[in-house]
Amino acid sequence: MSRFAPALRRVARELDLPRPTRAAILTELAADLESVYEHHLERGAAEAEAARRAEERVLGSPEMARRLSRVHRSSWREWSEEMGGRLTGGLDLLLLLGGVVPVLLFAAAVAVQGVWPGGGSPGASAGPLRWIVLAVATAQAVVVGAEVARVVGDRPVRRARLPLLLVLSALAPALGGLALALGARSALMLVASGAGGDMAMAAARLVVAGSTCVVGLLSGIAGALAWFILLNRAAVQADREVDALLSGEAPPPDARARGILSLVRRRSA
Amino acid sequence: MADTYDSQSLGRRVNELLILNELRTAPRHGYQIALEIEERSGGYFPFSHGTLYPILHRLEQEGWIAGAWTDPSAGRARKEYGLTEAGRTRLAELWEEWRVLSKRLERLLERKGGSDEQVRTGAA
Numbered sequence: 304m305s306r307f308a309p310a311l312r313r314v315a316r317e318l319d320l321p322r323p324t325r326a327a328i329l330t331e332l333a334a335d336l337e338s339v340y341e342h343h344l345e346r347g348a349a350e351a352e353a354a355r356r357a358e359e360r361v362l363g364s365p366e367m368a369r370r371l372s373r374v375h376r377s378s379w380r381e382w383s384e385e386m387g388g389r390l391t392g393g394l395d396l397l398l399l400l401g402g403v404v405p406v407l408l409f410a411a412a413v414a415v416q417g418v419w420p421g422g423g424s425p426g427a428s429a430g431p432l433r434w435i436v437l438a439v440a441t442a443q444a445v446v447v448g449a450e451v452a453r454v455v456g457d458r459p460v461r462r463a464r465l466p467l468l469l470v471l472s473a474l475a476p477a478l479g480g481l482a483l484a485l486g487a488r489s490a491l492m493l494v495a496s497g498a499g500g501d502m503a504m505a506a507a508r509l510v511v512a513g514s515t516c517v518v519g520l521l522s523g524i525a526g527a528l529a530w531f532i533l534l535n536r537a538a539v540q541a542d543r544e545v546d547a548l549l550s551g552e553a554p555p556p557d558a559r560a561r562g563i564l565s566l567v568r569r570r571s572a
Numbered sequence: 573m574a575d576t577y578d579s580q581s582l583g584r585r586v587n588e589l590l591i592l593n594e595l596r597t598a599p600r601h602g603y604q605i606a607l608e609i610e611e612r613s614g615g616y617f618p619f620s621h622g623t624l625y626p627i628l629h630r631l632e633q634e635g636w637i638a639g640a641w642t643d644p645s646a647g648r649a650r651k652e653y654g655l656t657e658a659g660r661t662r663l664a665e666l667w668e669e670w671r672v673l674s675k676r677l678e679r680l681l682e683r684k685g686g687s688d689e690q691v692r693t694g695a696a
Binding site: 328331332334335337342362366370371375 | 603606607623649651
């Protein structure tokens, strides 16, 4: 094991960043630690003293890792990861599972019933948007389901899939809103025509459009929640991977490509 | 360039000036930058690496310096930083800022009747 592995592990735990960024920073720090260590050895310091000075100079205080994290993290990601962390905390998780989720499921069931063919009033025409919203919600469910299956199977969350989930989560309420706007416009036009039967049709269209909007909104909320939780899960996995990387136990493939492992192992030899 | 003195960011800009100036002649590794600043200043600027890396990474994000990994086959993979064209412009700006600041400060102190020597020794 590298003489600096314990110190680097401490830094790694403070570096709340995506794995490639974190691995690159740790590689840089590991290389500079060795260089400063050799610099002090050349100037006559004993090995232990040279190592102590190198750690002191290169790693400094724990504030360095926090500063580096702030430099590399967007404010949006900082906020979302904090939220993700909170959602997987004890009380927040209980509130989510016991309060929010049942309400969301109930509202979703009612809304889907309105959107589903025959679910609205007879003669209602919702147009193609409701199908698009349902398709987006289904795609979202597939993405979430696939990642949950990976988590259950103790495989890493695919970070690359998370932006797709976020896009779908934003798309669903946007389409729902559009459906509501179009439905309201169509209903108003029917009401303006003044016929009695058209009023019932207008009401039916509003119900379907409203239900489509609610499905979109709920789908967006559910997708965003899943995104927060999966992101947090990915961060926890990254911590474990970095620990494995530093201890030379289980190298991630991209770390091998970057030469990180060879660096750690060479110094351990 | 700012027309008024910004005390909040003075330390940050001095650090930027020191680092960019250090990279003016040749690319360097992080540890080299800190050690050379310290040695060339006779220990006056004990540049902590703990401060250095966040600044280096921010300068890299700003596009004022560019980091590149050296070939690991030649030994150890290291990240080397070099000054970009934008960095040279930034360095010139900071340098000019510093000249203006020191000149204005000097003039102000002189007008108040405080010479360099008096300011340093605290004499009235």
